[in-house]
Amino acid sequence: MVAREQFAWVWLLTMVVTYAAYFAAVVVMGETPFWTQIIMFAATAIVQVVVIAIASAVIALRYKNELSGDERDRAIAHRASAVAYQVLLCGIILVGCLMPFSHTGWDIFHAAVFAIALAEIIRHALIVAAYRRGLRQPNAQRGWHG
Amino acid sequence: MWLRIGVVCGSPMHSGAGMAERALTNTIRTLRFMAGEMTQAELGERIGVTRQTIAAIEAGKYSPTLEAAFRIAEVFGKPLEEVFHWGVVNET
Numbered sequence: 001m002v003a004r005e006q007f008a009w010v011w012l013l014t015m016v017v018t019y020a021a022y023f024a025a026v027v028v029m030g031e032t033p034f035w036t037q038i039i040m041f042a043a044t045a046i047v048q049v050v051v052i053a054i055a056s057a058v059i060a061l062r063y064k065n066e067l068s069g070d071e072r073d074r075a076i077a078h079r080a081s082a083v084a085y086q087v088l089l090c091g092i093i094l095v096g097c098l099m100p101f102s103h104t105g106w107d108i109f110h111a112a113v114f115a116i117a118l119a120e121i122i123r124h125a126l127i128v129a130a131y132r133r134g135l136r137q138p139n140a141q142r143g144w145h146g
Numbered sequence: 147m148w149l150r151i152g153v154v155c156g157s158p159m160h161s162g163a164g165m166a167e168r169a170l171t172n173t174i175r176t177l178r179f180m181a182g183e184m185t186q187a188e189l190g191e192r193i194g195v196t197r198q199t200i201a202a203i204e205a206g207k208y209s210p211t212l213e214a215a216f217r218i219a220e221v222f223g224k225p226l227e228e229v230f231h232w233g234v235v236n237e238t
Contacts, residue, residue, distance in 0.1 A: 135207065
């Protein structure tokens, strides 16, 4: 498994576990005071950052020579980002343009966090899939995004 | 250079209704053997990509850029069309 695939696995698993726990807590606890919400989110973000930082440092030390990447790494990252961008865009339209008419406060915040987390999870899942299954291009007329 | 020269081996391109399905294949494995069993790492080093990328190209899991394809052909001293083939998989 190449270094960049390992990075993607770390990101993917960390995002899934931390944000699944966060949103489960949000649903279970329901209405909570302002600072409780802030502490929950901060704890999630800190756990995510610490786990990713430690894992990234370990991977970087083990694979010093592989970190620069080549055209395939860039193509995989580019395609994954292009798809994740669409997801993020839909989420932000929902959160920024529609939800203000029907929801307020923490609902909007949680929806924004969910959209960002979902886009990141999709991005890293696509990177992992591309490394494991290959970078497919089913239609040559698709355009420069591929 | 981000121009792609086709699609990968195991995933033939659907060129449209009534058209033949075509796929990009290559003879890199054979050419490496004929070049004194050149390793994937050595070939990758000579064209500026990783061993994993050479393995993916050989397995048809990645279509190289046009520039990389020309570099590979140059390493073996062959024209591009002797290394990569844009062949018909089957007629629809």
